[in-house]
Amino acid sequence: AQTVTQSQPEMSVQEAETVTLSCTYDTSESDYYLFWYKQPPSRQMILVIRQEAYKQQNATENRFSVNFQKAAKSFSLKISDSQLGDAAMYFCAYGSGNTGKLIFGQGTTLQVKP
Amino acid sequence: AAGVIQSPRHLIKEKRETATLKCYPIPRHDTVYWYQQGPGQDPQFLISFYEKMQSDKGSIPDRFSAQQFSDYHSELNMSSLELGDSALYFCASSLGLGGGKLFFGSGTQLSVL
Numbered sequence: 001a002q003t004v005t006q007s008q009p010e011m012s013v014q015e016a017e018t019v020t021l022s023c024t025y026d027t028s029e030s031d032y033y034l035f036w037y038k039q040p041p042s043r044q045m046i047l048v049i050r051q052e053a054y055k056q057q058n059a060t061e062n063r064f065s066v067n068f069q070k071a072a073k074s075f076s077l078k079i080s081d082s083q084l085g086d087a088a089m090y091f092c093a094y095g096s097g098n099t100g101k102l103i104f105g106q107g108t109t110l111q112v113k114p
Numbered sequence: 115a116a117g118v119i120q121s122p123r124h125l126i127k128e129k130r131e132t133a134t135l136k137c138y139p140i141p142r143h144d145t146v147y148w149y150q151q152g153p154g155q156d157p158q159f160l161i162s163f164y165e166k167m168q169s170d171k172g173s174i175p176d177r178f179s180a181q182q183f184s185d186y187h188s189e190l191n192m193s194s195l196e197l198g199d200s201a202l203y204f205c206a207s208s209l210g211l212g213g214g215k216l217f218f219g220s221g222t223q224l225s226v227l
Contacts, residue, residue, distance in 0.1 A: 033213040043202055045157070045218035052213065091156060099170040100211040101147060104156040 002027040006105035013082045021077045023092030031097025034075045040088040087112045118219035126225045135190040135222045139207030146188040149204040195226045
């Protein structure tokens with residue numbers, strides 16, 4: 001069975017600074033995808049970034065980038081130039097290449113200090 | 115752009131009652147997923163449908179059933195409700211199975227009293 005672990009329940013960052021959220025996963029599948037979702041207080045689930053496991057190049061979306069280490073089964077999210085609106089719960093998720101279902105980590109609450 | 119629509123947004127039920135949650139996927143999306151998120155918890159996968167057929171099943175109680183209709187909308191039926199069923203229920207849709215971006219609706223907050 002696949003598992004996703006986020007070992008940082010809470011993180012904080014100063015506005016305009018950079019923060020990295022950690023995520024590790026375990027799987028025996030060869031076809032999979034990895035995601036970061038943001039859940040603000042409204043509880044809407046917002047896709048932040050997606051990484052295809054067969055691609056070595058790290059995904060980037062504006063201020064958000066990932067460090068994908070396939071051998072280590074590590075998938076961290078870097079947020080640059082943090083903004084107050086980035087404050088939210090961030091979930092790392094594993095997506096099966098066969099069924100598409102997502103398995104989520106426990107989440108990391110990010111606080112952004114002005 | 116059109117998003118995933120869930121109704122109702124909020125639902126209050128008594129124990130042992132029945133609830134029906136509806137999900138309308140993004141147009142042209144053929145896959146629907148249901149998730150349950152308890153307070154302070156991560157979302158847990160319940161069930162999914164691809165082209166109107168069940169494609170995967172997770173930790174869904176036997177008291178719950180779901181289906182996807184010909185217009186691709188989906189309904190989650192929950193019977194004999196228990197206090198522990200109180201949660202935020204998300205529907206997500208994607209185009210095809212496997213690796214597609216899942217887009218989530220705003221969720222239905224179910225409270226069982």
